[in-house]
Amino acid sequence: MLDRIAVSAREAGRSPDDVTLVAVSKQQSDEKIDAMLAAGQRVFGENRVQEAMGRWIPRREGVELRLIGPLQTNKVREAVALFDVIETVDREKLAEALAREMARSETAVRLYVQVNTGLEPQKAGVAPGEVDGFVAYCRDLGLSVEGLMCIPPEHEPADRHFAMLAEIAARNGLHRLSMGMSGDYETAVRQGATSVRVGSALFGARG
């Protein structure tokens, strides 16, 4: 996996060091996760706060944890306590709750804004045309947005969506792009992904 990421990065004239592999551990067994830790993987992604707490509180030391699933405002306190990075900031109420909780707990969590590049009604994320305003809103709250994240529509070529995310990030002065999953992470790296979120291609099918 890291070899293939490195090849794709070099093809695009990028350094492999500029791409982080986020191992998506949702619904995977403890055995597989412990094997991944033993192999040296240190960055993991989870899509549910509760599930992540059970799996990661006992293994938290030395690990970077990223929330890549939707966050309800009533879970903000737990999410800020557990995660290093929240990649799914997508509405004003959530941004406000995160700002309040980070101030209260004196905890800095790195934040990404999720963009619904395919304008899919069932998917979370800010519409592409509203990202500039939303990023400005977050910055006004004192939040420091690190980058953008997207999940392209399942049955479309992903490259157009990755290009759109890169363009929106560039015009907002953002330098991190979380894009690419098991089926398209090489494409994402060639298009500028700074992190790829890979689950099944790394761990095998989810339980």
Ligand SMILES: *Cc1c(COP(=O)(O)O)cnc(C)c1O
């Ligand atoms: C589950 C998930 C992934 C990983 O999916 P795979 O296809 O198994 O690599 C990546 N990103 C998000 C947001 C996910 O929920």
